[in-house]
Amino acid sequence: GPVAKLLIEEARERGDLIQGRFWDSYSNLTLKTLSMLNWARRFCPQAHFLAKVDDDVLFNPGALLRYLNRSTVTNTYEHGDLYLGRVHLHVAPDRDPDSKHYLPRGAYPASVFPDYCSGTAYILSRSSLLKISLMAASSPLPTPLPPEDVFVGLCARAAGVLPSHCPLFSGGPAVPYGRCCYQAMVSIHHISPREMLRFWADIHSPPPCSWLGLRASLGVCKVRAMLGTFLGVDQGLVKVTMHK
Structure with missing residues (x-):
């Protein structure tokens, strides 16, 4: 169709499109992530880290690199397992059949x-990427598939990779805009x-924020x-861009 033609044109122009063989739906986000992991495993052996970022997220690679370089993070994870992001703790499966996250x-x-x-955004080191994608490829996929981030978490747990x-x-409440704040953040949702x-x-125009200003x-x-969450005030534009 016409969309396929446009995609071919853009692929020729930019050379940065990867297309999977499945319907692009919300429930198939897990398949999209699987193809991302497999592609990165096969074609990006030189990459120390992989960042997976949703398209309604402002991602700041500079802040991420500062974080990775600063602490013992790089020494620990350059050749070890890193699975880094905003960690969700003790989440229960959604048993409501009418929910888009329903998992029987x-x-x-x-x-x-x-x-x-x-x-919304997470980082995998090369060794985590290998372990998680090999675990995903070797285990039978449940039907329906768990949400994409939950599925990666399940594969990580099975492979012995712990989230940091x-x-x-x-990834939770909307973060109101502040220049120094956004300079320091790695990812901001919505x-x-x-x-x-x-x-x-x-955030990339001078002058840079001081260390104290950032903190x-x-x-x-x-x-x-x-406060916005407690008061029920939506301080950010909530925009859902994934196909339902």
Whole structure:
């Protein structure tokens, strides 16, 4: 069809499209992630880390690299297992048949998922990528498939890879815009394409925020995000871009 022709044209122009053989639906996000893992495993042997980021997330690679370089993180994980993001703890499967996250007991009998990183944005080291994708390829896929981030968490747990929480990944309440705050954050959820362009230009324009400015701004925007949640105030544009 016409869409396929446009895709071929864009693939020729940019050379950066990968197409999977499945219907692009919300429930097939897990298959999309599986193809991403397999593709990266096969074609990116030189990459130390893989970042999976949703398209309504403002992702800041500079902040991520600063985080990875700064602590013992790099020494520990460059050749070890890193599965980093906003960790969801003790989440129960959704047993409501009308929910888009519905998971019957037959597909997943346990009452709670292993801890896993929010699918909004997470980072895998090369060794984690190998272990998780090989585990996913070797285990039978339940029907219906668990949500994408839960599935990665299940494969990680089975492969002995533990999730690491990083507070610089947002995935819960909307984080109100603050230049220094967004400079320090690795990922911020619920951002529209127009906002992305505006925020990106602003956080990368001089002057840079001081270390103290970054720390103070992070605290302030997290408190404002929590207050917004408590007061029921939506301080960010909630935009769902995945196909339902």
